[in-house]
Amino acid sequence: MSRRRAVVVTGASGGVGRATARAFAARGDRIALLARGRDGLAAAADEVQRMGGEALVVPVDVADAKAVEDAAQRVVDAFGRIDVWVNNAFAGVFAPFTEITPDEFRRVTEVTYLGYVFGTRAALRHMLPRDRGTIVQVGSALAYRGVPLQSAYCGAKHAIQGFNESLRCELLHEGTRVRTTMVQLPAVNTPQFEWVLSRMPGRARPVPPIYQPELAARAIVHAAGHPRRREYWVGGSTAATMVANSVAPGFLDRYLARTGFDAQRDDDGAAGADGHGNLWSPADGPYGRDFGAHGRFDDEALPGSAQDWVSRNRGRVGVGLAMGGALALAAQVKRKLSTTRR
Template identity: 75%
Template sequence: MSTHRHHQPRTVVVAGASGGVGRATARAFAARGDRVALLARGRAGLDAAADDVRRAGGEALVLPVDVADAQAVEEAAARVEEELGPIDIWVNNAFAGVFAPFTEIEADEFRRVTEVAYLGYVHGTRAALRRMLPRDHGAVVQVGSALAYRGIPLQSAYCGAKHAIQGWNESLRCELLHSGTRVRTTMVQLPALNTPQFDWVLSRLPHRAQPVPPIYQPEVAARAVVHAAEHPGRREYWVGISTVGTLLANAVAPGLLDRYLARTGYSSQQTGEDNGPDVGPANLWHPADGPEGRDHGAHGRFDAVAASGSPQASASRHHAVLAGAVALTGAALAVGLAGYRRCRR
């Protein structure tokens, strides 16, 4: 049973729900007793996610769908409303990426990442708004990243998609505010997370891919997404002190950050293990669960070094505390960058 006894159950759609942040987010909504529609391609991951939802106290609806297909997303939204009721919250979280230098990414691969990681968000939001706007009720949460503001090497396709989401979502937010509707869209900018994507992403790196430390557990992101869905009036939420530091540094000294990432961005995204043929299949074109029906779950292989909490994420829910934290972080960055400049001379 849900521990949120006074919470009125809502109908929630989570796109990209079979693993990682989407999987953890589906569980977090289910713990409140919500009705959760699970969208993704991989059937094994979806079925396991549905089991998670039911065990947590929610109602689950499994909808295998490729979010790059606008018509399929629209049909999925129609089924949600037929079987679970009017959609209150839509979470866009579907992921695709390629770890490689830009010159080693094929045109069709770049297009596929864009269709999933950017246009998938557009399709989901369009389907949600088509139903929310006439009712003047609902919230759409775009799961973003620090990379929505700050591109890094070896992830040009993914960074491009996240930047696109950021600009498009700002435009959409302005239009919703202009219209006077109570429907809102908000964005949650995430840090590096311990998810299975680093085992199923298409990679041409010599060593196995890893998130840039510090690494957080996906439940940290899930809590932020649920909070954002309940408080969508904020334009965006920053999760993790590394996200705050990266975004502030990029705003203050982007050129220096370019040079810093040029020196460190390759090694920080790879472990010491060879990226051999025994590494799991890439999910760019097909679900990662494969014909054997493997469920990858919410966590990746970095449990030993991933943080299960974020004081900054908790503080971000309270404006006054966050303002103080940002001021202190900004001062620290200013001192650090000044020292970096002196070292470079």
């Protein structure tokens, strides 16, 4: 096994963060688990230990810059360094923009965007003096394509995209070996749809196709080990959305105006998250349970994606295509020679 890395995962108590912590643990890495929910963190730590990793639980609200700096120092004190920092924590509100209060919009922005900024700053403080380390920004197809009912979340993801591009240019200019890369995710089967603040009738849901969080986790771990590539797209729907938005954004505006509301709502009679969801406090506090990595969509969620395999194996695909082309050319030359001899 390769050298055990010291890894930080924010939002590690549930969903993609939880699955990502397990994926790093399967390598035997040491993982610092950052989140607010203590029940989820305790359960995540137990999973990491059982899978062969080493866990450090650090309860923190990523919207608090000083708390994030202190958390990073705790990790260095415990592990000696930070090799990989994964920014993943987020918050959201499912509602029309006019029904989101200024305080709610600010809170989503502070967690989902500034949480990445503060995490990145804390990581760089320890990585730059060592001249090594990788920061993985967990993004979304919504970093490029906004959808209705998620204006605060989409705005934050767009902001992360611009921030990360700017930072990447600066790191390249400095010639440092510290890397940053971004992983753009599709709709994922996570518990967020149980705890997110929603003002829609019924419960919030992801727009199909839906993928399991382990697919996202594999992509994040791969990106951490191959950070020279600036961006990874996960899932065929992500690739299709990004390409379509680049060539026909106006069409997507009209299409999502017609379909985007109903597609994000379950009419199953169940109510959405009560009160403020997990916007102001962790979901496992008032609900009193560990939510884990998976949501309620296991029956329809896809475990893998051909696009993801191609994305992570572009070198192999390129070699395969080159070999295929060479063989085809050789066969063509052979046929011509055979014809000439006759």
